[in-house]
Each structure stands twice: as structure tokens, then as C-alpha cells.
Amino acid sequence: MTRxxxxxxxxxSREEDVSTKAAAAALLDVAGLTLRIGGTGRTVVADVSFQVxxxxxxxxxxxxxxGKTLAARAVMGFIPPAVRLEGGTIRFEGQDVMAMSAKDxxxxxxxxxxxxxxxxxxxxxxxxxIGRQLDEGLALHRKLDASQRRxxxxxxxxxxxxxxxxxALSAYPHQFSGGMRQRIMLASVMLLKxxxxxxxxxxxxxxxxxxRDVMELMVELTKANDTAVxxxxxDLGMVARYCSxxxxxxxxxxxEQGKAEDILARPRHAYTRKLLSAMPHRLPARFLPEARTPxxxxxxxxxxxxxxxxxxxxxxxxxxxHGISLEVQPGEVVAVVGGxxxGKTxxxxxIAGLVKPTGGEIRFNGNPITKSATAWWDYRxxxxxxxxxxxxxxxxxxTIGQLVAEPLRLVTDMSPGDSKARVAEVLAEVGLGDGFxxxxxxxxxxxxxxxxxxxxxxxxxxxxVIADEPVSALDVTVRAxxxxxxxxxxxxxxxxxxxxxxDLGxxxxxxxxxxxxxxGRIVEEGPRDDIFDNPQHAYTKTLLSAVPGLxxxxxxxxxxxxxxxxx
Amino acid sequence: MSSDSTMGTGASVKKPSRTKLPxxxxxxxxxxxxxxxxxxxxxxxWTPYDPLKLSFREKLxxxxxxxxxxxxxxxxxxxxxxxxxAATSVWISILTVTLAVxxxxxxxxxxxxxxxxxxxxxMAFNDALLAFPGILLALGLLAVVGANKYGIIVALGxxxxxxxxRVVRGTVLSLRERxxxxxxxxxxxxxxxxxxRHILPNCIAPLTVLATSxxxxxxxxESALSFLGLGVPPPAPTWGNMLAGSRPYIGQAVWxxxxxxxxxxxxxxxxxxxxxxxxxxxxxxxxxSR
Numbered sequence: 001m002t003r004x005x006x007x008x009x010x011x012x013s014r015e016e017d018v019s020t021k022a023a024a025a026a027l028l029d030v031a032g033l034t035l036r037i038g039g040t041g042r043t044v045v046a047d048v049s050f051q052v053x054x055x056x057x058x059x060x061x062x063x064x065x066x067g068k069t070l071a072a073r074a075v076m077g078f079i080p081p082a083v084r085l086e087g088g089t090i091r092f093e094g095q096d097v098m099a100m101s102a103k104d105x106x107x108x109x110x111x112x113x114x115x116x117x118x119x120x121x122x123x124x125x126x127x128x129x130i131g132r133q134l135d136e137g138l139a140l141h142r143k144l145d146a147s148q149r150r151x152x153x154x155x156x157x158x159x160x161x162x163x164x165x166x167x168a169l170s171a172y173p174h175q176f177s178g179g180m181r182q183r184i185m186l187a188s189v190m191l192l193k194x195x196x197x198x199x200x201x202x203x204x205x206x207x208x209x210x211x212r213d214v215m216e217l218m219v220e221l222t223k224a225n226d227t228a229v230x231x232x233x234x235d236l237g238m239v240a241r242y243c244s245x246x247x248x249x250x251x252x253x254x255x256e257q258g259k260a261e262d263i264l265a266r267p268r269h270a271y272t273r274k275l276l277s278a279m280p281h282r283l284p285a286r287f288l289p290e291a292r293t294p295x296x297x298x299x300x301x302x303x304x305x306x307x308x309x310x311x312x313x314x315x316x317x318x319x320x321x322h323g324i325s326l327e328v329q330p331g332e333v334v335a336v337v338g339g340x341x342x343g344k345t346x347x348x349x350x351i352a353g354l355v356k357p358t359g360g361e362i363r364f365n366g367n368p369i370t371k372s373a374t375a376w377w378d379y380r381x382x383x384x385x386x387x388x389x390x391x392x393x394x395x396x397x398x399t400i401g402q403l404v405a406e407p408l409r410l411v412t413d414m415s416p417g418d419s420k421a422r423v424a425e426v427l428a429e430v431g432l433g434d435g436f437x438x439x440x441x442x443x444x445x446x447x448x449x450x451x452x453x454x455x456x457x458x459x460x461x462x463x464x465v466i467a468d469e470p471v472s473a474l475d476v477t478v479r480a481x482x483x484x485x486x487x488x489x490x491x492x493x494x495x496x497x498x499x500x501x502x503d504l505g506x507x508x509x510x511x512x513x514x515x516x517x518x519x520g521r522i523v524e525e526g527p528r529d530d531i532f533d534n535p536q537h538a539y540t541k542t543l544l545s546a547v548p549g550l551x552x553x554x555x556x557x558x559x560x561x562x563x564x565x566x567x
Numbered sequence: 568m569s570s571d572s573t574m575g576t577g578a579s580v581k582k583p584s585r586t587k588l589p590x591x592x593x594x595x596x597x598x599x600x601x602x603x604x605x606x607x608x609x610x611x612x613w614t615p616y617d618p619l620k621l622s623f624r625e626k627l628x629x630x631x632x633x634x635x636x637x638x639x640x641x642x643x644x645x646x647x648x649x650x651x652x653a654a655t656s657v658w659i660s661i662l663t664v665t666l667a668v669x670x671x672x673x674x675x676x677x678x679x680x681x682x683x684x685x686x687x688x689x690m691a692f693n694d695a696l697l698a699f700p701g702i703l704l705a706l707g708l709l710a711v712v713g714a715n716k717y718g719i720i721v722a723l724g725x726x727x728x729x730x731x732x733r734v735v736r737g738t739v740l741s742l743r744e745r746x747x748x749x750x751x752x753x754x755x756x757x758x759x760x761x762x763x764r765h766i767l768p769n770c771i772a773p774l775t776v777l778a779t780s781x782x783x784x785x786x787x788x789e790s791a792l793s794f795l796g797l798g799v800p801p802p803a804p805t806w807g808n809m810l811a812g813s814r815p816y817i818g819q820a821v822w823x824x825x826x827x828x829x830x831x832x833x834x835x836x837x838x839x840x841x842x843x844x845x846x847x848x849x850x851x852x853x854x855x856s857r
């Protein structure tokens with residue numbers, strides 16, 4: 001019963017320094033929460049205190065491993081079995097969550113505290129109809145008959161912006177896109193009109209425009225129902241946009257908390273400043289010498305994906321790219337941006353030779369790559385690719401050294417000694433010096449793996465690199481480091497780059513020229529500054545409105561500004 | 568999980584230590600299989616008595632100092648017959664599993680990598696074979712190739728090939744969607760090289776598990792075929808025909824059935840334990856994580 005004792009002590013010490021009135025009014029009051037991993041005794045959440053008042057949106061920001069998710073889940077009474085509560089209290093509407101019986105906890109979950117998870121692909125039960133899933137919570141917590149519940153559900157689905165709510169009731173989750181599923185998830189949570197909504201990285205898996213739509217919907221819905229939100233995210237820009245107060249967590253501790261504007265403009269803690277500086281910044285435009293021939297020129301590229309093939313029927317082909325023309329000059333970084341389904345990944349794959357184009361031509365240094373076997377081989381050796389997912393792009397059975405050395409196998413004029421030296425050199429370049437060569441990918445973090453993937457792509461010193469969302473699977477601070485590395489390597493070796501991304505912030509930092517794609521067509525293209533400061537096409541404006549612009553202020557702070565929608 | 572990133576040396580990850588005791592399953596499984604191989608190896612060259620020598624005066628003798636495991640209805644020494652049988656049974660099982668794994672892997676790799684119509688046709692055949700119970704298929708094949716040692720190997724090998732092909736094909740299909748396969752192509756590696764260098768090694772984990780459990784099934788199937796009188800023809804001993812021969816005497820000479828049965832069960836146990844250990848050992852992700 002040490003738990004009860006320590007929690008009593010927690011309240012007493014807390015009521016001394018916080019005015020009783022404020023504490024009483026708080027919807028959620030977490031005080032001195034400390035969580036420890038059972039066996040090792042490692043403290044994963046240390047003395048965390050914060051409050052959420054009714055109707056307020058509070059953000060918890062931190063990297064993965066900062067304990068933000070654990071702290072938030074503890075509010076629901078969800079603590080993994082290996083983790084022990086060491087001290088502190090969590091009071092929801094004045095009641096101690098840790099002291100609640102299992103029955104009271106069940107009554108609280110869903111009805112009073114709702115939760116939206118990160119992964120919309122897995123947070124809905126794939127074998128259950130949407131209607132049944134939405135009905136589950138209502139049937140459990142509200143005394144309503146089936147037709148009343150149905151009316152409520154349809155109403156809610158309409159308000160989250162589903163086009164055909166009636167049809168959605170008898171549809172399965174896989175029939176919806178990620179953004180739509182997150183809307184459905186939100187609908188299922190908001191149906192019960194909870195007093196508090198926990199949103200754990202609710203939009204991290206979505207692209208920028210969808211992310212903004214879902215967030216705005218969430219803010220709108222919670223405002224209408226007077227629901228408070230505890231938003232957990234690693235994306236400081238997003239949190240700053242929607243939250244009134246921010247709690248910054250680092251390695252289990254709260255390093256800073258306060259009003260959103262204050263945190264941004266006058267960060268006091270070094271870690272907050274680091275987070276702020278990790279947000280992508282625009283660098284001055286580079287001067288590139290006038291080129292004679294583009295290194296890669298794509299003309300009227302068309303890609304069709306064959307329709308679903310059955311035993312006796314053939315589905316209709318789907319056109320992914322409608323005649324794309326694009327040039328990349330020597331030493332230039334061209335960014336291709338667009339939402340999911342815009343065809344940007346298909347474009348990258350077909351230029352990389354992974355997808356066979358239906359029509360059109362790709363020229364490398366002025367020669368069509370399909371002209372002869374030698375032309376193709378020259379292109380193959382010089383065009384490399386960095387993939388999105390560092391967890392699946394490295395063969396798990398090979399060591400880092402083997403992975404990076406593999407491309408050199410095809411370089412005929414290199415002695416074994418030379419290639420060994422080259423591997424060591426490249427590994428040092430990407431910051432994976434001594435000892436890493438003998439390790440396996442599973443022993444590395446996501447950022448380190450992506451460094452390996454970059455090393456593998458540049459080890460042959462190619463003249464052209466395609467990078468397909470190389471940093472979107474990474475945390476903000478790691479993302480900034482990897483991006484910086486990529487930029488350094490590009491400047492040092494001067495390779496041209498096609499940088500595919502949905503993240504305009506990243507693009508703003510790294511690109512010389514930007515190509516905006518939508519539905520398999522290029523809608524706008526131009527120098528980076530023109531696209532960002534003076535967008536012409538409506539789709540470009542929509543994309544830009546979804547990400548913040550940044551202005552540095554004195555003292556290491558930043559000011560965010562939002563580009564207007566459809567100006 | 569070896570995510571001890573809080574250890575003193577910053578981002579460095581714990582390296583697998585070299586001086587580590589093998590896992591308990593490797594020790595137990597290894598011992599059992601060691602005994603089996605020793606018995607089989609010795610049995611092929613030397614046995615305490617001639618396993619075929621009849622001696623009606625000593626028939627159905629209980630285990631004693633002279634005959635450690637007793638004698639059968641013809642007075643043949645059970646221990647000698649078990650040892651000689653081990654050589655036959657192990658040899659048959661090893662060859663059968665090798666045949667099935669090699670053939671199945673080739674078919675599965677080819678089918679999974681080609682996809683499309685090639686895959687469909689091959690898999691239609693494969694599934695048709697898979698639909699027969701293995702033992703029934705082997706029985707039918709034995710009728711064609713003839714009931715002898717090599718007939719059994721061919722029959723059982725063909726009977727077990729489809730399941731290997733299925734597993735390998737499934738693994739290949741999921742592997743080839745991974746980005747490292749695309750990365751290999753972008754590098755300029757040929758399709759054949761990609762298959763051998765990147766796809767095949769990643770099939771090893773499911774294959775080891777399958778091969779070891781299959782070794783057990785083959786041992787059982789061989790015994791069953793011998794039991795039915797379709798295996799290695801008597802008087803040559805195998806564990807299966809010893810078990811079959813013990814049936815009429817189960818009341819008076821229980822050791823006739825117990826020892827071959829025990830030999831089969833312990834061998835299966837050893838193979839399964841060793842298979843798990845081998846799979847863990849071959850997978851870099853499992854190393855150093857205990």
C-alpha cells in the first residue's frame with residue numbers, strides 16, 4: 001500500500017504550491033507522476049505534472065522515447081504490465097484514476113475520456129463493419145434504443161465529413177483512406193461526447209493536407225462539444241498551431257511548460273530551443289551555373305497500372321502518370337511535392353527504372369536510356385535511390401558493411417582494397433564510423449538505418465540520386481540531422497537529386513526547384529522561392545496552407561506564420 | 568530487445584558476446600541427436616549381435632545383461648536391430664528431407680518470383696498434390712517406383728515437396744514487396760543475383776523450421792509405411808517394421824514395441840529442439856538478444 005501513501009503525500013505537497021481553486025477547476029490534474037520499468041528500475045516518466053482545464057487544448061511535445069505517450073496513457077489507466085507506478089496522482093474530475101476500480105475505469109474510458117490513436121490503419125477492427133464499431137461504445141455507455149443510436153451515428157458521420165454516411169455504416173475499414181479512417185475514429189470517439197480527448201500522434205501517418213483537415217475537424221468538433229484535448233505529438237509546429245498550452249517533455253521529464261506563444265517566442269530550456277531549431281528553415285537560394293544539357297530529362301512520361309486481374313477477367317488499367325515532363329540540371333535538387341496518390345512515388349520509381357513506363361522517354365546526359373544496353377547500364381550505375389522506410393529497405397541478414405559494399409560489386413575497375421577503403425570512407429561520411437560495419441540493421445535506430453541507406457546510395461558516387469520521402473519516417477530532431485547530412489553530401493559530391501516529399505517544410509529547406517504534382521499531373525513548377533512566396537495554382541496554395549512558415553526571432557525563438565488558404 | 572540505449576557509451580548498441588553458453592534447447596536437442604547419429608553411425612558398421620541372426624532358443628527373451636533390450640520373436644537382438652534400423656531410418660529421412668527441400672525451394676522461388684500465369688499454373692499443380700494426404704500420395708508413388716529404400720525416398724520426397732514449395736513461395740511473395748529488393752534492382756543487380764543474395768537467405772528461417780518438423784514427419788511416415796508392409800522389406804530392420812512386428816506380442820513382450828517407439832519419440836523431440844536453436848542462431852536479429 002505504498003502507492004496510496006505516496007499519492008496522499010503527493011496531494012498535500014501539491015496543494016501547498018498550487019492555488020486550491022485552480023486545482024479544483026482542473027478537468028485533469030496530473031501531479032508528480034513517476035513511472036518506472038519494473039526490473040531495471042529505469043525511470044521512464046519522472047515527476048511529471050500538468051493540468052488540463054475544461055474545453056482547453058494542451059499539447060505534449062517530445063521525441064520518441066520521451067515518455068509522452070506513457071504519461072498520457074496513464075491518464076486512462078493504461079500502463080504496460082512491465083511499468084510500475086512509483087508516485088504521483090492523476091485526478092480526473094477530482095477522482096484519483098489510479099485508485100479507481102476496474103469497473104469505474106471502464107465507465108470512464110470512452111464515456112468521459114476518449115482516445116484517438118496514431119495508426120488509422122490498425123486502430124479500427126478490420127473485420128467489423130463501421131456501423132457496428134461506432135455502435136459499440138454507444139450501446140455500452142448510453143441508454144438508447146437502436147434507432148436513436150443509428151440517428152446519432154449518422155449525424156456524427158455527416159459532421160466528420162463523410163460523403164455517404166448511410167453507405168459507410170455497412171462498409172469495412174479497408175474501404176477508406178487513412179484520412180477517412182482517422183475521421184471515422186474521431187467520430188467514434190466524439191459520439192460519446194467525452195470531457196477529455198487524448199490524441200496520440202493522431203495525424204503523423206497522414207500527409208500534410210489531410211493532416212490539417214483532420215486536425216481542424218478535431219478542433220471544431222471538440223469545441224462544439226466543449227471537450228478538452230490532450231494532444232501528443234513530436235511535431236512542434238502542429239502543436240503550436242492548435243494548442244493554447246504546451247508541455248515539452250524530454251527523457252521522461254517535463255523540461256518546460258507554458259503558453260504556446262511564449263514557448264515558441266522565448267524558449268527557456270536548451271531542449272526546447274533544439275526542437276525549435278530542428279524545424280525546417282529556409283536557406284538562401286543557391287546559385288547554379290547555367291547548364292548545357294540536363295543530367296536527367298523526362299519527356300511525356302506515362303505510367304499505367306494494370307487493373308486487378310482475375311482468372312477470366314481483366315480490370316481496367318489505371319493511369320498513374322499523365323505525360324510528365326521534367327528536367328534535372330547537374331548539381332540541382334528538384335523537389336517533387338504532392339499529397340498521397342498524386343503519382344510522385346510512381347514518378348520516382350519509373351525514373352529509377354523500377355516501374356516500366358507505358359510511354360515517354362527518359363534521357364540521361366542527353367542520351368535516351370533505352371537506346372542501347374550500354375546507355376542503360378551507364379544510367380543504372382549513376383542513378384541511385386534512397387527509400388522511404390529504413391526498416392524495410394535494408395536486407396536484415398546483411399551487416400552494415402556488406403550492405404554498403406554491395407553496390408561496388410558491379411563497379412569493374414575497383415580492386416577489393418579500393419572498395420574496402422571506399423566503404424570505410426562513406427560510412428565515416430554518414431557518421432557511422434568505427435564498429436558499425438559489423439553490425440546488423442536491427443541493432444540500429446531508424447535515423448542510423450537511414451544513414452546506411454544514404455551511404456549505400458552514394459557509395460558508387462552516382463551523379464543522380466532519387467530520394468523518396470527519405471525523412472518522413474523519422475522523428476523531428478533526427479529528421480533535421482539526416483536532412484543536414486543529405487544536404488552536406490549533396491554539396492560535397494555535387495550529385496543531382498530528385499527529392500520526393502509530401503512535407504513542404506523539408507522541401508523548403510533543401511530544394512532548388514519545386515515541382516508540384518496532383519493526380520498524376522504537374523500543376524506548377526518553378527524556383528523554390530517563387531513557389532513558396534508566390535504560388536499560382538490553387539492546389540499549391542492548399543498544400544502551402546497546411547504547413548507553417550517560420551521566422552526566427554532573437555533568443556533562439558521562432559514565430560510561426562500561416563499562409564492563407566486560397567488567397 | 569536490445570534497446571539499451573541508456574548504457575554509458577551513448578548510441579552504441581550491445582554487441583553479441585562470443586563466449587556464451589548455447590541455449591538449453593540446443594544442448595538437449597544436440598545431445599539427443601548426437602546419440603542418434605552415434606547409434607546410426609555405429610549401427611551401420613558394427614552391432615553387438617548380427618541383427619538378422621535367428622536364434623529360436625532365445626526368442627522373446629526379456630532385457631538382460633546378455634541382451635540389453637531383449638530379443639524378438641525370432642530371437643534377434645533388439646538393440647542390434649534398433650541400431651541397424653537407426654542407420655536406415657536416418658539415412659532415408661535425411662535424403663527425403665533434402666530432396667523435398669531442394670525441389671520445393673526451387674519450385675517456390677521460381678513460382679514466387681515469376682508470379683502471374685507461371686505462378687498460377689505451378690501452384691495449381693502444387694495444391695492438387697497438397698490436397699492428397701502425404702502418406703496416401705507416398706503409397707501411390709511406392710506402387711509405381713517399387714517398395715525399397717530408394718523407392719521410399721523418392722515417394723516421400725515427392726509427397727513432401729508441395730508444402731515446401733508453398734512456404735517458400737509465400738515467403739518470396741512477401742519479401743519481394745520489401746524495399747530492399749527494389750534497392751537491389753536499383754543497384755543494378757540481376758534478377759537471379761537478387762533471388763540468391765537477398766531472397767533465398769531470408770527464406771532460411773521458415774525453411775529450417777519446416778525442414779526439422781518434416782524430418783520428424785518423414786521418420787514417422789517411413790515407420791508407418793514399414794508398419795503397413797510397404798517400406799523397407801523384412802528382414803532388414805527399420806524402426807517402423809520393428810514396431811509393426813511387435814504388435815502380436817504386445818502382451819508377452821512389451822519391450823518389442825516400447826524401444827522402437829521410444830527411439831522415434833526421442834528423435835522427434837531432439838530434432839525439434841535443435842531446429843529451433845538452429846533457426847535462432849541463423850537469424851541475426853535473434854543473436855545477442857538473450
